[in-house]
């Protein structure tokens with residue numbers, strides 16, 4: 001039987017944080033988790049939009065300001081979550097930008113790489129100790145079919161430079177980074193013996209704001225025509241994230257996406273991914289670069305067996 005909303009288990013007592021919950025797939029993910037009883041932290045760059053989202057969702061929610069284009073904002077958001085909560089059961093790294101004109105984040109990173117990957121890398125690292133103390137906690141990172149359009153070759157120069165920049169390749173590279181990160185993280189969590197798992201998901205195609213806001217005018221008619229045939233409604237597009245977040249039968253390291261029409265729509269199943277996304281050496285190179293660029297060090301290696309260390313202090317209470 002295809003996996004659907006009806007299969008989402010009761011989430012009462014769980015604390016979830018969803019990035020980019022102001023609209024689109026993030027809002028839908030937050031809405032469903034709250035409707036199943038989770039307390040949901042809506043981490044959004046606009047507090048006003050987060051509050052509007054919270055009142056449209058109902059249930060138990062809290063708005064937290066998070067601008068992934070600023071590492072300072074990421075640190076402040078993580079501090080706020082840490083002050084208010086002793087643990088986190090679920091982190092959904094969902095927020096994203098697609099094809100804006102070239103611009104840099106507050107820290108000087110190319111915007112796709114900075115927001116879609118580095119911001120989430122930093123946030124996850126800063127919240128890791130809250131996650132590892134929560135039994136059965138999950139980290140879900142939202143990637144895309146577009147990861148296949150992402151050339152590898154991550155380095156300090158490409159992380160910032162406008163030279164040779166192409167928006168489609170930059171978006172693809174950031175989504176490839178999401179997958180490489182989710183897999184490297186899972187390897188580390190497993191090696192450290194934690195119960196926390198890392199998974200990835202992609203929504204297929206859905207006509208959200210992603211296709212309207214930043215898309216170059218030339219691409220818009222093409223996108224609308226293609227989407228009319230291939231896209232699925234946002235409630236279906238959120239299902240891969242929701243399954244990764246809540247289905248205990250799906251193990252860490254799994255990448256979920258829609259089953260039909262070249263993975264553009266349908267119920268969530270294990271998805272295919274490019275060879276480079278499965279390349280352990282590429283995952284490790286990106287990990288090192290991300291630690292260097294963000295200054296957030298997770299403190300545990302890919303197979304060291306060491307427990308995670310945050311801010312120089314070993315995390316206690318790690319299960320497993």
Ligand SMILES: NC(=O)c1ccc[n+]([C@@H]2O[C@H](COP(=O)([O-])OP(=O)(O)OC[C@H]3O[C@@H](n4cnc5c(N)ncnc54)[C@H](OP(=O)(O)O)[C@@H]3O)[C@@H](O)[C@H]2O)c1
Pocket residue numbers: 019020021022023024025026043044045046049066067068069094095096097098115142143144145146202203204205206207208209210211
């Ligand atoms: N829709 C699709 O067809 C599709 C396909 C493949 C993958 N995806 C992935 O799905 C995820 C959700 O996309 P969506 O379709 O729901 O797009 P969306 O409707 O455009 O929503 C994007 C969300 O990300 C937030 N965001 C953007 N920049 C941010 C920043 N600097 N800091 C914090 N939040 C920021 C937006 O907040 P604001 O409201 O403040 O702008 C919004 O809440 C993304 O990771 C995207 O790459 C989508």
